[in-house]
Amino acid sequence: MPATPSQQGVDDVSERTQENRSEGQSPATKAGRRLAAQLAAQKAAEAKRRRQAWAGGLAGVAVMALLIGGFVWIDSNRDDKPSNASGANPSASAPADAPAQDAPTAPPAPQLPEGADPALGSKPTVKAGTGELKKLTVTPMIKGTGPAVKKGQNITTNYVGVFYKDGKEFDSSWNAGQPATFPIGVGQVIPGWDQGLIGVTVGSRVQLDIPGELAYGNDEAKAGGRPTGPLRFVVDVLAAQ
Incomplete structure (x- = not known):
């Protein structure tokens, strides 16, 4: 049913009132709202930039800390290593009197009597004999200038012992690294030594060919x-007293 004139008037008034409310805002009010929105956007952007700056700063600090820690670790390792200013390798910079590891060390050279032939400082090469050995044979190889060995003295010798028939070595003071000292002529050594070394001068090298009965049988x-x-x-007489 169509509205009555009075009702129509009320509706018209209501519509105009709503239009006035929506259109009644001034231009200044609209501009203020836009400005407020822009300010809010700027604050949000600035806050975001600050957060990014803080994050970048923290990352930079972490990188610097890692770099400093790395330099400190390198320097500490460098300090732990022995200095080698000469540029020599470790083995060349070792003390001269320190033997190399796992390397065999040569026996020390014997102390020779004054005026002795330098050949007594080296181990002799001893070969096999020839023919049948029937008696004790003393063969001078180096003549010493010291006093003659007397019965009952303690003598100091270097020696090499081999089998007469094949020259195979069975004993040597050189391998032990030091000369042997013992009394001579009193039965402390084999008869071939007791008999063959009496009268030999100190500083001499002699070859003793000893039959089995004057040795160990x-x-x-x-x-x-x-x-x-x-x-x-082959015996080197180094001292007698």
Whole structure:
């Protein structure tokens, strides 16, 4: 049913009132709202930039800390290593008197009597004998200038012992690294030594060809593991007193 004139008038008034409310805002009010929105956007952008700056700063600090820590670690390792200013390798910079690891060390040279032949400082090469050995044979190889060995003295010697027939070495003071000292002529050594070294001068090198009966015998069962049969010794007399 169509509205009555009075009702129509009320509706018209209501519509105009709403239009006035929506259109009644002044231009200044609209501009203020736009400005407020712009300010809010600027504040949000500035806050975002500040957060990014803080994050970048913290990352930079972390990188610097890592770099400083790395330099400190390198310097500490450098300090722990031995200095080598000469540029020599570690083995060349070691003390001269320190033997290399796992390297065999040569026995020290014997102390020679005054005026002795320098050849007494080196181990002699001893070869096998020839022919049948029937008696003790003393062969001078180097003539010493010291006093003659007397019975009952303690003598100091270097020696090499080999089997007379094949020259195979069975004993040597050179391998032990020091000369041997013992009394001579009183039964403390084999008869071939007791007889063959009396009268030899200090500083001499002699070859002793000793039959089995003047050495350790000819019977292996009675020798107790010692060499049997004829033997050859080269003996250096270094001292006698």
